[in-house]
Amino acid sequence: xxxVVQSPRYKIIEKKQxxxxxxxxxxxxxxxxxxxxxxxxxxxxxxxxxxEEAVDDSxxxxxxxxxxxxxxxxxxxKIQPAELGDxxxxxCASSSGTPDTQYFGPGTRLTVL
Amino acid sequence: AQSVAQPEDQVNVAEGNPLTVKCTYSVSGNPYLFxxxxxxxxxxxxxxxxxxxxxxxKGSYGFEAEFNKSQxxxxxxxxxxxxxxxxxxxxxxxxxxxxxxxxxxxxxxxFVKA
Numbered sequence: 001x002x003x004v005v006q007s008p009r010y011k012i013i014e015k016k017q018x019x020x021x022x023x024x025x026x027x028x029x030x031x032x033x034x035x036x037x038x039x040x041x042x043x044x045x046x047x048x049x050x051x052e053e054a055v056d057d058s059x060x061x062x063x064x065x066x067x068x069x070x071x072x073x074x075x076x077x078k079i080q081p082a083e084l085g086d087x088x089x090x091x092c093a094s095s096s097g098t099p100d101t102q103y104f105g106p107g108t109r110l111t112v113l
Numbered sequence: 114a115q116s117v118a119q120p121e122d123q124v125n126v127a128e129g130n131p132l133t134v135k136c137t138y139s140v141s142g143n144p145y146l147f148x149x150x151x152x153x154x155x156x157x158x159x160x161x162x163x164x165x166x167x168x169x170x171k172g173s174y175g176f177e178a179e180f181n182k183s184q185x186x187x188x189x190x191x192x193x194x195x196x197x198x199x200x201x202x203x204x205x206x207x208x209x210x211x212x213x214x215x216x217x218x219x220x221x222x223x224f225v226k227a
Contacts, residue, residue, distance in 0.1 A: 042217030
């Protein structure tokens with residue numbers, strides 16, 4: 001079974017530029033998560049999807065972050081414009097059923113200069 | 114506020130010795146409890162979970178965890194550590210009421226010395 005796929009793995013951008021991350025979850029997994037992981041810390045939830053619906057986006061900074069999950073499969077997370085403090089690893093995870101054991105992708109390491 | 118605490122930033126153990134990585138939580142109700150491991154430049158990998166039943170849960174790679182409801186703890190254990198166990202370990206708690214958001218601890222780095 002293929003795991004969660006994320007791209008790109010690394011991204012370096014100048015501040016104020018836009019950036020987008022892509023995630024393809026495990027086939028059949030209805031729930032998709034985007035997490036932010038700062039160095040030395042655990043993942044923090046940004047947004048959770050159940051199929052196409054964002055059911056928890058309370059931690060997503062909506063002034064600059066946006067996400068979509070078209071057709072309930074792949075998802076894209078966008079930042080526009082990026083700030084220096086956005087430098088972190090962005091993790092995507094998916095799960096199916098309850099309790100939701102989450103399967104994580106390798107993450108995208110974003111560096112904002 | 115709901116929280117997960119991993120009181121040790123790093124645990125050092127000699128290969129072949131038993132290891133324990135500690136986790137305590139403050140979450141109402143009867144949450145689901147998880148342990149994940151993260152290797153360098155990799156995403157988190159599921160190790161084990163507690164839902165209900167036997168307080169001792171067995172997982173991948175010889176790891177096990179002991180749930181203690183009175184102490185609200187879920188410590189990760191392994192009888193005999195391997196150098197390859199060196200990694201970053203995260204405890205996670207998912208409330209089974211309310212928003213169901215999984216809360217992760219800050220992580221504990223395990224270093225196993227040969």
